[in-house]
Amino acid sequence: MTPENRAAVMTSLIAAASAVVGALGGAYLKGNTDVALAERKFYSDLVLKALESPSPEERVKTLQMLTKTHLIKDKEVSEGVEAYAKEASANPGIVPQVKPTTAVASAPPPPSEGTRVYLLSGTAARAADFTVLKAELSAAHVQLLGAKTIVDAGRQDGPEIRYFFADDANTAKAILEHVNFALKGRTFTVKQYQDSQVRPGYVEVWLGR
Template structure:
């Protein structure tokens, strides 16, 4: 059996340790990504509870978050619990946090606002349900949601509008989609004589 030289052994060991380092690093990075996502989720829940214009409602929503164990991180839950006790007798002192522009979907600003949801990526059709529900709740008519593949379809996420009068509406939808889904969304004007005012397409891309 051929005996490997120290240089070869060192090279092999270096390679092994490099691979192990990459694996361990990936695991650690994944762990912290999950932790950060969880912390953001907990923070978003608390901020959402503070959006109501009613001070009493803000207090009750904070209580609900604690009592239903939606705040799973003990540090956050304990802090909110202590805050509730502090503000119990004076809920008016609980500040209202107004949602950031684009975070929530506002009512349509054009008449007969109609939206068609489209994608060229079959895996993205799972996003239709949630997005459709938000659009309908805001007052839009969702005409349909379809998966389409052909050369003329959008590769990237975008908002398509077909009448100049719908430009501002399309830009508001693009702002909402950028904030909540994908930063690549833009509102783009297309020519289609058959498209009547108020008709807009939301493309989730390929």
């Protein structure tokens, strides 16, 4: 593996590692079992990424790199990868190649500075989405004012993003991008309301009932 290829592989693996840090943090909030599962998936993804090279020799060297650079911190997994790479070094052809998967969409850019968001839900079931939304918005450096379940007959049943000043329309749309990124498969509407008690930059994410 040339120094240039090695640097490119390391950059790709480190980027993959960084991409799951937020997910691991969100999983931690849900309990140790979820953390363990997330970590296992993380290491599995790193190994699969290491097997994408068309060169068997490079695949072996990249597997070795995972343990030598301590990207895999789980002792059992690290020892397993190290032992396999050592065995395969004598016959690189036994190491399978994994075809690269379609690139995951990158996270949207952070909203404007000073954006403040309150997460609301109408049911405990909808409140289960608080964890992943907190992780996503925190990663975007959005100030989270709180998250709670409320009873409000005046709100629509479906999910909605509320803003209260015309100048915050783009801010609400930016929050919408992050919500859609975190909660795929749900459809949020964006609407302006009047409320004299809030200041510019304030946005509510209503998860519905």
